[in-house]
Amino acid sequence: MPDTPVLQAIGVTRSFDVSKPWLQRTLTRKGRLLLRAVDDINFSIARGSTLSLVGESGCGKSTVARLAVGLYAPSAGQILFEGKALSAARAQPALRRRMNMIFQDPYASLNPRWRVRDIVAEPIRAFALLSSRSAIVERVGALLTQVGLSPADGEKFPHEFSGGQRQRISIARALSSEPAFLVCDEPTSALDVSVQAQILNLMRDLQMRLGLTYLFISHNLAVVRHMSDRLGVMYLGRIVELGPGEAVFRTPRHPYTRLLLEAIPDLAMTGKPRTPVGGEVPSPIDPPPGCSFHPRCPLANARCRIERPAHTLLADPQGEVLVACHAVEEGRHAA
Amino acid sequence: MNRMIARVWDSDFCFSFRRSPVALVSALLLLLVVAGAVFSPWLAPHDPSDLASLSVMDSFRPPAFIGGADSGWAWPLGTDDQGRDLLSAIMYGTRISLAVGALAIAFALAVGIATGLVAGYVGGVVDSLLMRIADIQLTFPAILIALLVDGVVRAALPRDVHDRAQVYVLVFAIGIARWPQFARTVRGSTLVERGREYVMAARVIGLPSWRIMLSHILPNVLGPVLVIATLNLGLAILDEATLSFLGVGLPPTQPSLGTLIRIGNDFLFSGEWWITVFPGATLAVLVLSINLLGDWLRDALNPRLR
Numbered sequence: 001m002p003d004t005p006v007l008q009a010i011g012v013t014r015s016f017d018v019s020k021p022w023l024q025r026t027l028t029r030k031g032r033l034l035l036r037a038v039d040d041i042n043f044s045i046a047r048g049s050t051l052s053l054v055g056e057s058g059c060g061k062s063t064v065a066r067l068a069v070g071l072y073a074p075s076a077g078q079i080l081f082e083g084k085a086l087s088a089a090r091a092q093p094a095l096r097r098r099m100n101m102i103f104q105d106p107y108a109s110l111n112p113r114w115r116v117r118d119i120v121a122e123p124i125r126a127f128a129l130l131s132s133r134s135a136i137v138e139r140v141g142a143l144l145t146q147v148g149l150s151p152a153d154g155e156k157f158p159h160e161f162s163g164g165q166r167q168r169i170s171i172a173r174a175l176s177s178e179p180a181f182l183v184c185d186e187p188t189s190a191l192d193v194s195v196q197a198q199i200l201n202l203m204r205d206l207q208m209r210l211g212l213t214y215l216f217i218s219h220n221l222a223v224v225r226h227m228s229d230r231l232g233v234m235y236l237g238r239i240v241e242l243g244p245g246e247a248v249f250r251t252p253r254h255p256y257t258r259l260l261l262e263a264i265p266d267l268a269m270t271g272k273p274r275t276p277v278g279g280e281v282p283s284p285i286d287p288p289p290g291c292s293f294h295p296r297c298p299l300a301n302a303r304c305r306i307e308r309p310a311h312t313l314l315a316d317p318q319g320e321v322l323v324a325c326h327a328v329e330e331g332r333h334a335a
Numbered sequence: 336m337n338r339m340i341a342r343v344w345d346s347d348f349c350f351s352f353r354r355s356p357v358a359l360v361s362a363l364l365l366l367l368v369v370a371g372a373v374f375s376p377w378l379a380p381h382d383p384s385d386l387a388s389l390s391v392m393d394s395f396r397p398p399a400f401i402g403g404a405d406s407g408w409a410w411p412l413g414t415d416d417q418g419r420d421l422l423s424a425i426m427y428g429t430r431i432s433l434a435v436g437a438l439a440i441a442f443a444l445a446v447g448i449a450t451g452l453v454a455g456y457v458g459g460v461v462d463s464l465l466m467r468i469a470d471i472q473l474t475f476p477a478i479l480i481a482l483l484v485d486g487v488v489r490a491a492l493p494r495d496v497h498d499r500a501q502v503y504v505l506v507f508a509i510g511i512a513r514w515p516q517f518a519r520t521v522r523g524s525t526l527v528e529r530g531r532e533y534v535m536a537a538r539v540i541g542l543p544s545w546r547i548m549l550s551h552i553l554p555n556v557l558g559p560v561l562v563i564a565t566l567n568l569g570l571a572i573l574d575e576a577t578l579s580f581l582g583v584g585l586p587p588t589q590p591s592l593g594t595l596i597r598i599g600n601d602f603l604f605s606g607e608w609w610i611t612v613f614p615g616a617t618l619a620v621l622v623l624s625i626n627l628l629g630d631w632l633r634d635a636l637n638p639r640l641r
Contacts, residue, residue: 126540
């Protein structure tokens with residue numbers, strides 16, 4: 001079925017228990033504390049496309065990334081991988097090897113005591129994709145070449161490489177199980193700007209050649225624009241706007257998306273005053289009632305403070321956009 | 336064969352060893368002491384356990400290099416109050432001390448690493464439970480456990496079996512008293528490593544937990560543990576000496592280094608200094624060279640310092 005999305009999230013929620021230890025709780029007579037990192041999220045990613053999720057620190061982006069590869073189990077809702085429940089799909093090695101992850105910190109994501117060739121070959125060995133030693137060596141060499149390193153680099157240790165080269169090794173490892181779906185959790189945020197572009201171009205190139213599907217997590221809008229087919233904007237565990245990348249960039253509808261786009265540094269804007277995003281992100285342990293963005297929203301009114309906005313489907317020349325905002329729904333915002 | 340030797344000789348590990356004078360000297364000293372201990376039945380001039388060869392006439396002979404009417408090259412380091420040749424006694428004693436110490440540390444390492452890895456990686460209730468057991472364990476000193484185990488074994492086994500089992504009782508008592516230290520170190524490092532992204536990468540491809548613990552986390556937590564293990568080897572040898580002193584150690588017919596020092600201590604101020612100084616010096620050289628080698632090992636095993 002070519003229409004089945006590679007990954008589908010249906011009403012996914014993930015809470016973390018952040019309560020104090022039992023004794024302290026009993027003494028202070030306080031109940032359990034739950035942090036809702038991800039709250040009722042819905043999205044689907046079509047084969048060969050990229051869905052990006054952006055948002056400020058602590059909005060639940062990385063939790064979504066970990067949910068998508070099964071490192072966390074959802075507290076509520078369901079994640080489907082190629083039409084099957086994720087936990088069931090992960091129980092089968094043949095499906096599990098079709099997903100992999102690229103991590104944020106290239107200094108922590110490679111085991112410092114393993115040689116690069118063993119790091120890259122680990123998924124090959126774990127899934128027993130190749131049996132003979134020489135075939136594995138050859139495949140590792142090909143993978144390293146594919147990400148712009150040389151096969152001889154396999155003999156070295158990770159600490160002999162720069163951040164960008166390490167991220168290339170990380171990509172080679174992710175590709176070695178021949179995955180169809182890659183979750184990229186801020187893969188460039190720890191890198192120099194010049195190296196960021198190299199890694200992003202490499203990732204785009206690999207996507208086109210291998211038909212990969214990406215879930216791309218980032219806080220950098222410029223990076224996201226380069227990568228995404230579809231774009232979701234997250235705020236406090238919820239997706240507030242979701243639509244085709246260009247539609248969201250050209251005509252941002254949700255006030256939060258607008259504020260984010262306003263904040264992108266721009267040479268043409270040098271010296272001109274800009275609207276800063278005021279206020280702090282509220283604590284996800286105790287989110288504000290109604291729309292969670294209302295304390296910072298320039299368009300908030302009484303309704304926003306009480307009623308939580310549902311997603312409204314809006315038409316756009318690029319496709320349909322989902323927005324969760326009363327102001328947009330009522331037409332209160334100046335378009 | 337020659338190529339394999341060349342490969343080992345040229346490896347990073349050997350290169351760093353050849354470049355470190357401290358490591359070379361301590362390895363040499365350690366080799367000397369250990370070789371003397373291991374091959375004592377063939378190298379030692381006398382057999383101190385052979386009661387027939389002992390004579391009270393030979394007691395308190397000073398070391399040969401001092402000279403005097405009593406001394407002689409048949410007893411290079413002199414004799415003790417029983418007339419035992421001190422050099423032979425030291426060689427046999429080092430053998431016993433080393434064996435008990437090494438076995439005890441190996442036992443403590445095995446228990447401590449396994450517990451620490453599981454506690455740190457699994458976390459939650461398992462972690463709390465294992466660490467409380469370790470805490471309780473820490474409140475019992477080695478001597479108390481040794482007395483306890485010794486008492487039980489003594490009551491349960493006939494005398495001749497008990498004498499032979501004494502080495503294992505000592506190994507168990509010293510090892511069981513030292514495992515919490517390893518468990519805590521390993522648990523702490525495991526907690527740090529578990530949160531790293533390379534562990535997550537292994538979890539994403541679905542490696543079983545035991546394989547992640549053994550092939551990813553263990554090599555990264557082993558460095559500090561090995562250094563502690565070498566330091567503890569010295570302490571374990573001292574533990575054994577203390578226990579022997581209290582009479583729950585090895586039978587007096589098989590004196591260890593610690594026992595020799597204790598015997599000599601009685602005569603230190605009456606002029607027969609050699610009975611305690613030579614075993615003491617052997618113990619110091621042994622422990623110091625083990626510790627210096629441990630230090631070098633820590634640096635050599637750290638890939639970031641290569």
